Amino acid sequence: MQTLAYAAFDANSPLKEHTIERRELGVKDIQLEIMYSGVCHSDIHQVKNEWGATTYPIVPGHEIVGKVVAIGSEVTNYKLGDIAGVGCFVDSCRHCNPCKEGEENFCEGAVTWTYNSIPAGASMPTYGGYSKSMVVDELYALHIDPKMDLSRVAPLLCAGITTYSPLRHWNVGKGTKLAVLGLGGLGHMAVKFGVSFGADVTVLSSSENKRADAMALGAHHFVNYKNEAEANACINSFDLILDTVSAEHDLNFFMNMLKRDSKMVLVGLPSVPTEFSHRSVIGRRRSLSGSSIGGTKETQEMLDYCAEHQIYSDVEMITLPEINTAYERMLNNDVKYRFVIDLMK
Numbered sequence: 015m016q017t018l019a020y021a022a023f024d025a026n027s028p029l030k031e032h033t034i035e036r037r038e039l040g041v042k043d044i045q046l047e048i049m050y051s052g053v054c055h056s057d058i059h060q061v062k063n064e065w066g067a068t069t070y071p072i073v074p075g076h077e078i079v080g081k082v083v084a085i086g087s088e089v090t091n092y093k094l095g096d097i098a099g100v101g102c103f104v105d106s107c108r109h110c111n112p113c114k115e116g117e118e119n120f121c122e123g124a125v126t127w128t129y130n131s132i133p134a135g136a137s138m139p140t141y142g143g144y145s146k147s148m149v150v151d152e153l154y155a156l157h158i159d160p161k162m163d164l165s166r167v168a169p170l171l172c173a174g175i176t177t178y179s180p181l182r183h184w185n186v187g188k189g190t191k192l193a194v195l196g197l198g199g200l201g202h203m204a205v206k207f208g209v210s211f212g213a214d215v216t217v218l219s220s221s222e223n224k225r226a227d228a229m230a231l232g233a234h235h236f237v238n239y240k241n242e243a244e245a246n247a248c249i250n251s252f253d254l255i256l257d258t259v260s261a262e263h264d265l266n267f268f269m270n271m272l273k274r275d276s277k278m279v280l281v282g283l284p285s286v287p288t289e290f291s292h293r294s295v296i297g298r299r300r301s302l303s304g305s306s307i308g309g310t311k312e313t314q315e316m317l318d319y320c321a322e323h324q325i326y327s328d329v330e331m332i333t334l335p336e337i338n339t340a341y342e343r344m345l346n347n348d349v350k351y352r353f354v355i356d357l358m359k
Contacts (some may be wrong), residue, residue, distance in 0.1 A: 019145035020334050021071040025063040028338040034073060034141050036149050043149050044092050045084035046100070051143030052077025052168035052327075053353040055199065055260055056283070058341055060130055064285045069130055075143025075355075076102040076128040077168040079158060083147075091152050097164065099156040099317065100148065101171040102307050104128050104140060116311030118154075143168075144334065146357055156314050159321040166326035169199065169352040170317060172307065173327060177204040177256065178316040180279045180305035181211060184254055188212035193252040194233070195268060197224045199327075200258035200281060202351040205231045206325050208256075216252070218268070227350065231328075239267075250274070250298070258282045269294035269302070277301035329354045 021032035039045055057074035059065055078100040082092050092098060106113050107123025118125065126133045129142030141148070158167055177200055186192055190213040194204040197219050208215040209232035216235040217228035225236045239245045248271040255268055260282040266289075269278055277300065295302055308316065320326065328351045332340050340353045 017145050017147040019073045021073045022061040023071045041086040041088040042151050043086045044082050044152050045149050046080030047083045048080040048357045050079040050168040051075040051355045054172050069139045072130050073141035073144050077171040078143035079168045089152050097158040097160045099158050099171050100150050104150050104154045117309035119307045119309050162321050166329050168354050169327035173199045173203045175308040175313045175316050176281050178207050179308040181207050186211050186213050191253045193218050193255040195257045196259040199352045204256050205233050262286050266291050266294045272300045274298040280304040327352050331356050333359050
């Protein structure tokens with residue numbers, strides 16, 4: 015099955031229109047007419063081969079919302095007309111303990127990513143959501159309440175679950191002093207979830223012009239960590255720092271803002287290694303940890319929670335031909351807070 019997409023053919027050229035082949039509908043598959051696709055910063059990393067594992071042509075996009083337009087003969091969880099989502103992966107080994115527990119993102123076998131991943135036995139890579147249609151196994155799709163504001167749902171499938179998962183795992187809630195480092199696509203969702211869970215939320219940012227935005231999102235406090243007095247006032251202050259920054263930064267500086275027996279959780283992924291001093295954790299028995307997206311079970315839980323509490327990403331809508339301009343603006347931090355491609359235009 016052929017479908018229209020936008021693809022990158024090398025690390026330096028703009029994305030351009032391309033026709034791709036989708037696999038035939040299997041008995042357990044659903045076909046989605048893609049309505050919306052979020053634009054994640056990791057799309058840029060992979061298009062530019064900054065992680066060193068890109069197969070060209072590459073069609074990015076792992077924040078996908080669509081309408082079910084065809085179903086395989088053995089599909090039981092979806093019917094025609096349903097709204098479904100696809101996140102960062104479309105298959106896994108299905109046999110290891112993480113897969114059995116619904117945490118396929120930690121699969122010990124082989125995860126098949128939504129794009130730029132070659133499934134076992136296949137000759138072509140997977141293609142993502144910058145396209146009009148896709149086919150996915152029903153086990154790796156997510157149910158989306160059609161009453162939701164669908165144009166703002168797509169980024170929940172990456173930015174949303176990436177921040178929801180660690181906050182739930184480490185029991186962030188009433189009485190927790192949470193700091194969110196960075197106020198971008200991930201950070202703004204972390205603020206929304208943290209506030210909804212009942213935590214006392216502080217945004218840590220180097221951009222003074224984000225102070226008003228942080229407060230408008232519901233944060234209780236804002237700290238410009240480039241301001242020495244404001245930064246020093248945070249020493250030994252927080253129960254958990256959620257680090258959403260994907261640019262190079264000094265972890266040791268922020269570790270000192272943690273209380274004794276508290277933790278920093280990394281969800282941002284800088285393209286260069288980070289230097290770290292053991293002294294940052296030893297002195298006050300602090301912990302440094304990480305978290306990666308979420309499995310199908312938890313992602314569905316997150317989507318249901320967002321539907322109940324009306325939590326959405328703040329987005330700017332674009333069309334497919336505007337993707338290269340969107341990339342340029344993202345690299346200049348000129349988006350609040352996620353671009354979403356409207357595939358119905």
